[in-house]
Amino acid sequence: MRPFLFSKSTAANQAIAKKKSNTQFIAGGTNLVDLMKKHIANPDNLVDISSALPNKVENTAQGVSIGAMMRNSATATDPTILAKFPLVSKAILAGASPQIRNMASMGGNLLQRTRCPYFYDVTTPCNKRQPGSGCSAISGENRMSAVVGHSPQCIAVHPSDLCVALAALDATVKVMDKSNKTQSIAFKDFHRLPDNNPEKDNNLPADALIQSINLSNNNFAKNxxxxxxxxxxxxxxxxxxxxxxxxxxxxxxxxxxxxxxxxxxxxxxxxxxxxxxxxxxxxxxxxxxxxxxxxxxxxxxxxxxxxxxxxxxxxxxxxxxxxxx
Amino acid sequence: MKQEYNFSRRFFLKTSSALGALAFIPRGVKAFYEDVKNYIIPTKEQIPLKVSINKKSYAIKADTRTTLLDLLREDLNLTGAKKGCDHGQCGACTVHIDGQRVLSCLTLAATLPGKEVTTIEGLANGDQLHPMQEAFIQCDGFQCGYCTPGQIMSAVACVNEGHTKSVAEIKEFMSGNLCRCGAYNGIVESIQKVAAQ
The missing domain is CATH 3.30.390.50 (CO dehydrogenase flavoprotein, C-terminal domain)
Structure with missing residues (x-):
């Protein structure tokens, strides 16, 4: 790991205000710490946001709001989620291990990076890790890679299980910027295709943090x-x-x-x-x-x-x- | 072969005048050099930490990069939790934080203040082993023993969570702990035994 300065924030706007050119936020850390160890993520400043974000499942007029800091395991066993959105629970429990689900946050799950082997191997070219260097997977080991929506720049796949369920249920992602202004992003617009800039995984605005994931009531719980x-x-x-x-x-x-x-x-x-x-x-x-x-x-x-x-x-x-x- | 060091008169004069000149460099240039150095070489930050491990408090200073696993093994001499892969893939480093099983290799020590860590060293009650430790011995839940501290910490949590209704459920909820000796049957048996108690 490269050296970095560490600080903790207890409010989202405070955390965003701390953001400088090379700052990363850490919540569960299950992906980021690993990326830092491999010198793929090299922040100068690390801001702990685990106390800065909502960590409850709340009933709303339209459905539920899942706080970005809810741990994956807590979400999967939440009685409201199990009753109204069992698909979310099933998807979470199909992913990772109990230890990782205990650590990983809901917001972080949306922002995890691909598991393409070339993204993780810093000795090989990868457009996602190092824009413009080329894609090693296209002519390399690509049995895990994409079969739809890929570009000549990148054939990586998104690794999340939770996100597949959220996409199916038309979730929305509520994000907040440093002036406390919130906006909702439809799940289909949250992640993006690689096109010519695969280094960008999603459309989360700069200087914004995920606050919650919202699901509207539906009739899919039974089947x-x-x-x-x-x-x-x-x-x-x-x-x-x-x-x-x-x-x-x-x-x-x-x-x-x-x-x-x-x-x-x-x-x-x-x-x-x-x-x-x-x-x-x-x-x-x-x-x-x-x-x-x-x-x-x-x-x-x-x-x-x-x-x-x-x-x-x-x-x-x-x-x-x-x-x- | 004996190596000879021959410093010529010319070398001595060049070096000493260069060093002498260094003393006369204006302060601004030195400050500029410091700035450049700080920009290129990132600052290593040592932060004071108060952590509670196995109900004992420690006040220590640690590099921000220190993981809980390295803190336990390198600084506190608690070498029970093992470094298998160091990337969250094997479960050998499993410990409990506030009663929940987590991976200490992916946990930064800086995030620990205010939380209670339990490691394999904190499981026994004095000389009396934890029932899961007893069960692992009785059911041959290990061979080489390297993954065992992680397996036992995970197994204790698995029972506490109530994921012991069937062999399939135990296997699913123990899938984050790999055992290359293949002691899986003994591990499942140990968990069933403790769950039945």
Missing amino acids: CSYVKLRDRDSYAFALISVAAALNLNGNKIIEARLASGGVAHKPWRWLEAEQFLKGKEATIANFEAAANIATKGLKPQMHNAFKIPMLKGAIETALKQCLNP
Whole structure:
């Protein structure tokens, strides 16, 4: 680790005011400390914000507000989340280990960096780590990489499980700047595709901190599922993950939600497949047809064509599990 | 081979006049040099810390970069928590902070004031081992023992959290602790044994 100055803030605006050119905020630290050890993140100033942000799940008129400092494990076992948004709990529990979930904050989960091996290997070129140096994954080891939404500059995927559920449920991210002004960012606009500047993972404004993640009440609590496929049974990043949720009237699908992790630079929504399922009967044949629509026209890399049939199977399985949660 | 050091008259005159000239450099230039040095070489910050570990208070000074794991092992001689990967992938460094299991290798010591840390050294009650320590011995929950302090701290938390309803649940909630000897069956058995008590 490179030397840095450490300070602690007890209020968000105070923390933002401390921000200088090379300042980083630390909450859970599960990703940042690791990046600092590997000399990928080299802040001169580190500001501890663990006492500066809300850490409760609160009922609001529209739904719930999850404080940015809620630990992942506490969110997954929160009674309100379990009752109203079980998909969020399922996704959190599919990720990381109990120790890491105890440490990691909800806001930090949204801001974690990719796990592309070249991003972590400082001896190789990587446009995300060192803009303009090139992408080693495109012609290298890319079985974990993206199959949709990638650019010639970057084929990395977003590693979060939680974010896949939040994308499926159309969450919003409330952020605050140093003048205490807040704004809400729709989850689909929070993370971004790599395009020509993959060093930027998201659209969080400069000098702003995530305050909370907000979810609106919905009718998906009864029929939702999270399927995660990885190299071992537990404690590994997703090769493919699928969050599925159905709002059913009898056997008729009023609304469907489908999102995936392990496929793109951001949590990916399968909007066409959702549209197809709307108004249809919840049958295996329709689920298969929806999976076919989602997996049509994807662009795998040299080493991950296997992700296409894997994704198709995962979507079908997730939709079937929605019927018997 | 014997090496000879031959300082020529020319070398002596050059060096001594250079050093002499240094004394006459205006203050402003020296300050500029200091500024440049500070900009290029970041300041190492030592901060005073009050930490509570195994119900004992310590007042120490530590570099801001110190992780809880290094603080325990290098400064406080509590070498129970092990450094396996040092990147949050193996669980050998697992300790409890305020009763919750966490990874000490990814925890900065600077974030600890006001919190209570429990390590494997704080688990036994005097000479009486913790039931989980007893169970690991009885059920062969280890072979080489390197991952064991982390496994036991994680196992205690696993029981406290109530994630012991089935073998599958225990395995899922112990997945953050790797054992390269493969003592997993004994570890699961130990946890079942303590959970049943």
